[in-house]
């Protein structure tokens with residue numbers, strides 16, 4: 001009998017899991033189930049449709065129906081999995097006409113992602129508080145813009161909040177960001193690096209209010225203003241970007257244990273504690289390559305890698321997930337930002353004794369036209385001199401440098417080795433002394 005593989009969720013991690021399983025087992029009966037109307041689309045592209053760089057939300061569909069047909073993957077859309085029975089190895093589904101069905105599995109992959117988080121702020125049940133997680137959310141925000149919204153308040157200065165803020169400014173709105181912490185991008189960057197981004201965003205017209213906690217949503221049925229740090233802020237559009245929470249309800253209801261991050265606990269094969277049940281992507285935790293403690297970084301890059309591991313194993317192969325560095329990049333107007341490994345703050349929280357070095361340089365030879373500023377900060381463990389984190393802010397080439405530093409961390413490179421790296425140079429492309437190497441030399445000097 002053909003192996004039956006069920007995948008709950010049909011986005012980044014789910015589609016990758018199903019595709020990897022198909023590569024391992026050509027005859028398996030593989031079914032993906034998603035409650036959404038569309039499967040296999042890029043959430044990461046949503047802000048760019050709102051901003052107008054991508055013409056339509058439909059353009060974000062990376063895996064069209066033909067892909068699923070080609071790989072003989074059964075796809076059930078607008079169908080919700082309502083229960084998992086790990087003893088009987090079955091799931092119950094309900095489609096949009098409320099028809100229920102029970103499906104048996106040999107292997108199950110939970111790829112249920114995450115949901116936008118709304119703290120229990122007074123008035124949070126009012127209408128008109130939007131978030132940006134799925135295509136429908138994106139369509140709603142764009143509709144408000146097209147209906148004439150002129151002002152927006154975005155609550156939360158994380159990656160999604162800021163990318164959405166930039167998109168709305170590009171559509172001509174006046175945008176205010178409200179953040180309870182003293183800095184923007186608090187999960188991604190240290191305060192000294194985040195400051196450069198904040199200045200750039202403010203120059204571009206974004207109003208950023210830090211150290212202001214949202215205390216209340218005001219208005220009748222529909223929100224018309226918020227109270228934040230004792231100040232009333234009115235707007236036409238309210239977007240909550242307080243963060244996301246792993247979607248673990250199905251796992252919890254079926255007795256599948258969560259880990260210390262409150263995401264689904266997994267091992268190196270992405271197996272949960274339930275037999276033949278895997279969990280991947282934004283709903284699952286996995287160890288940090290540096291601290292070896294579980295984390296749930298909720299990034300698309302991690303989702304696809306975990307999906308591939310779980311799918312390979314579910315399809316009868318063998319694969320291990322190597323852990324998380326949480327490398328991430330973004331571009332906000334004309335400035336790029338990237339991180340890999342631990343920030344200085346995160347390293348201190350994890351009780352590493354660190355030495356850091358930050359240098360400012362240029363992306364091309366100083367005399368070459370359009371050389372742009374770039375700042376590199378390295379975080380190094382003092383005792384071992386091992387590189388454990390890097391942040392870069394600049395006008396271009398941030399992604400490739402972050403990727404290079406991510407490889408360096410994964411390979412356990414010391415700052416001494418990085419300072420001796422044999423890098424390339426040409427005036428239109430790079431400075432003679434690569435900024436990453438200069439930052440490493442600065443750390444070495446401090447260590448001496």
Ligand SMILES: Cc1cc2nc3c(=O)[nH]c(=O)nc-3n(C[C@H](O)[C@H](O)[C@H](O)COP(=O)(O)OP(=O)(O)OC[C@H]3O[C@@H](n4cnc5c(N)ncnc54)[C@H](O)[C@@H]3O)c2cc1C
Nearest residue numbers: 009011012013035043044081112113281282298299300301
């Ligand atoms: C605006 C935005 C920008 C982003 N930008 C980046 C970026 O630049 N780089 C990056 O690396 N990451 C980015 N991310 C994060 C990235 O999109 C996620 O990490 C990735 O989508 C996670 O994939 P996933 O498959 O785990 O979960 P999801 O993509 O959330 O998919 C889970 C799916 O499961 C469905 N589901 C849940 N429960 C059930 C159920 N009971 N029955 C049926 N279906 C169910 C959900 O509806 C959903 O469709 C961004 C996210 C957002 C929202």
